[in-house]
Amino acid sequence: xxxxxxxxxxxxxxxxxxxxxxxxxxxxxxxxxxxxxxxxxxxxxxxxxxxxxxxxxxxxxxxxxxxxxxxxxxxxxxxxxxxxxxxxxxxxxxxxxxxxxxxxxxxxxxxxxxxxxxxxxxxxxxxxxxxxxxxxxxxxxxxxxxxxxxxxxxxxxxxxxxxxxxxxxxxxxxxxxxxxxxxxxxx
Amino acid sequence: xxxxxxxxxxxxxxxxxxxxxxxxxxxxxxxxxxxxxxxxxxxxxxxxxxxxxxxxxxxxxxxxxxxxxxxxxxxxxxxxxxxxxxxxxxxxxxxxxxxxxxxxxxxxxxxxxxxxxxxxxxxxxxxxxxxxxxxxxxxxxxxxxxxxxxxxxxxxxxxxxxxxxxxxxxxxxxxxxxxxxxxxxxx
DNA sequence: GTCTATACGATGATAGAC
DNA sequence: GTCTATCATCGTATAGAC
Numbered sequence: 574x575x576x577x578x579x580x581x582x583x584x585x586x587x588x589x590x591x592x593x594x595x596x597x598x599x600x601x602x603x604x605x606x607x608x609x610x611x612x613x614x615x616x617x618x619x620x621x622x623x624x625x626x627x628x629x630x631x632x633x634x635x636x637x638x639x640x641x642x643x644x645x646x647x648x649x650x651x652x653x654x655x656x657x658x659x660x661x662x663x664x665x666x667x668x669x670x671x672x673x674x675x676x677x678x679x680x681x682x683x684x685x686x687x688x689x690x691x692x693x694x695x696x697x698x699x700x701x702x703x704x705x706x707x708x709x710x711x712x713x714x715x716x717x718x719x720x721x722x723x724x725x726x727x728x729x730x731x732x733x734x735x736x737x738x739x740x741x742x743x744x745x746x747x748x749x750x751x752x753x754x755x756x757x758x759x760x
Numbered sequence: 761x762x763x764x765x766x767x768x769x770x771x772x773x774x775x776x777x778x779x780x781x782x783x784x785x786x787x788x789x790x791x792x793x794x795x796x797x798x799x800x801x802x803x804x805x806x807x808x809x810x811x812x813x814x815x816x817x818x819x820x821x822x823x824x825x826x827x828x829x830x831x832x833x834x835x836x837x838x839x840x841x842x843x844x845x846x847x848x849x850x851x852x853x854x855x856x857x858x859x860x861x862x863x864x865x866x867x868x869x870x871x872x873x874x875x876x877x878x879x880x881x882x883x884x885x886x887x888x889x890x891x892x893x894x895x896x897x898x899x900x901x902x903x904x905x906x907x908x909x910x911x912x913x914x915x916x917x918x919x920x921x922x923x924x925x926x927x928x929x930x931x932x933x934x935x936x937x938x939x940x941x942x943x944x945x946x947x
Numbered sequence: 948g949t950c951t952a953t954a955c956g957a958t959g960a961t962a963g964a965c
Numbered sequence: 966g967t968c969t970a971t972c973a974t975c976g977t978a979t980a981g982a983c
Contacts, residue, residue: 576949591862594781597976610949613978665860672922673852673860675778687923715939721929722936725916732915733908735859736874742908749909752902753940763967785959796960797967806959 577615579605584626589667593623593677620680627685630667634689642696648703649758655697656723656751662740665731694720709758726750764802766792771813776854780810780864807867814872817854821876829883835890836945842884843910843938849927852918881907896945913937 574582583605587596598612598619616622641654664670668686671677677686697720704710730746761769770792774783785799785806803809828841851857855873858864864873884907891897917933 592860595862598978599976608950609978610951614948619977669919669923670860672919673779673857675782678922678925683923683925687925690920690923711943714943715936718932718936718939720936721917721920721932722913722934722940725913725920725933725937726909727912727916728919729912729914729916730908732856732859732919733877733912735865736856736870736877738865738870738874745905745908746912747909749902749905749907750912752905753909753944756898756901756944757940784957786957795968797969800960801966 576605576607576611580607580612580615580622581626581629583607584622585630588623588626588630588671589664592674593671593682594674596623620682624681624685627668627682631685631689634667635692638693638696642700644699644703648700648707649709649754651700652697652704652723652754653751655693655700656727656747656754660727660731660743662731662734662743663738665735666728669728669731690724694724697723710754711757714757723750723754763792763794763798767794767799767802767809768813768816770794771809772817775810775813775817775858776851779861780858780869781861783810807869811868811872814855814869818872818876821854822879825880825883829887831886831890835887835894836896836941838887839884839891839910839941840938842880842887843914843934843941847914847918847930849918849921849930850925852922853915856915856918877911881911884910897941898944901944910937910941 580601583601584596587600587604591600596619598609601607601612601619601622602609612622616625637658638655641658642651646654660666668689671682672686677683698716701710701714701716701719705712705714705716726746726749730743733742733746734740736742767788770788771783774787774791778787783806785796788794788799788806788809789796799809803812824845825842828845829838833841847853855876858869859873864870885903888897888901888903888906892899892901892903913933913936917930920929920933921927923929
């Protein structure tokens with residue numbers, strides 16, 4: 574593996590485990606096995622490296638939701654699969670985790686995150702609308718508002734789980750959301 | 761105002777605006793108008809000050825939820841008032857915001873946060889159970905799971921709002937959650 | 948491309964004068 | 966109680982050798 578790639582992989586790992594501000598050049602070097610020379614040869618600096626690492630993370634996460642929200646699938650299955658997808662409860666969302674940091678909000682990193690959120694929300698909205706069209710959910714349901722709620726349940730579930738140090742918190746939040754959706758089902 | 765109190769107020773503000781790690785002694789001193797001597801005379805260090813500041817924050821937030829979940833109120837009103845409480849969407853929850861930081865999770869600060877979360881969840885669960893008892897919500901509803909979901913919607917709503925830089929994101933998430941609860945209503 | 952050496956400000960804290 | 970040195974360490978980056 575090239576040093577450049579080793580640096581990117583180390584950055585991905587550290588961004589997830591510790592966040593952007595805590596991802597120091599020193600840690601990146603230790604984890605990647607590369608020296609400072611390599612870091613600043615291949616990248617303009619810490620933020621440049623983070624952007625490239627997060628672009629990879631973004632692509633990986635998009636691949637997952639593309640499959641979950643496959644339009645061939647039953648809309649209720651899409652919603653169920655999103656809510657029940659396996660997640661690393663105590664580590665948090667690889668992207669959402671970062672918006673707590675001031676420096677992230679002020680940088681381009683924030684764009685990657687908000688675009689990803691927008692994509693997932695659109696998928697949820699479509700699934701909800703398809704469910705309404707097929708009679709699985711009541712026509713009165715506001716697909717936009719509910720799509721935001723469902724996405725918020727997942728992001729918030731990570732916070733509850735981390736605060737309690739207990740993955741179960743996320744699972745209960747997921748289940749509760751699914752129960753509400755199912756309860757609304759007009760089937 | 762005593763220097764000691766000025767330090768605590770400055771810490772409360774910085775913890776909310778910037779988080780624990782970004783709250784440096786230098787910033788605390790500038791904002792409070794106190795010197796380094798005062799800081800280390802009144803407190804053992806940065807973490808000690810943070811704990812005392814957050815104990816105050818905790819008390820203030822508890823006063824708010826104690827009122828929202830007043831058992832004299834109609835259970836559905838309690839749920840509605842919690843979901844629609846006014847919030848500083850872009851700044852985040854004064855406590856929940858902090859669990860993204862590694863140092864916070866490893867410190868006693870985390871206890872304050874998780875205890876607060878537990879309290880709110882218990883209030884939500886009671887409101888849901890009271891609503892079931894009065895026939896406002898179906899008996900089959902899992903009060904524990906749904907209570908986690910509702911709390912997660914709020915915590916996640918902050919994340920969506922911050923990522924988008926738009927308070928509206930939180931409001932939509934709140935509305936969506938309330939619509940789901942209302943939709944389940946057996947009234 | 949990769950490394951080591953060096954720089955400079957910020958962080959978090961201590962010492963000691965007033 | 967409050968202040969101003971002073972300190973060791975870390976974070977972030979540049980320079981220049983190999």
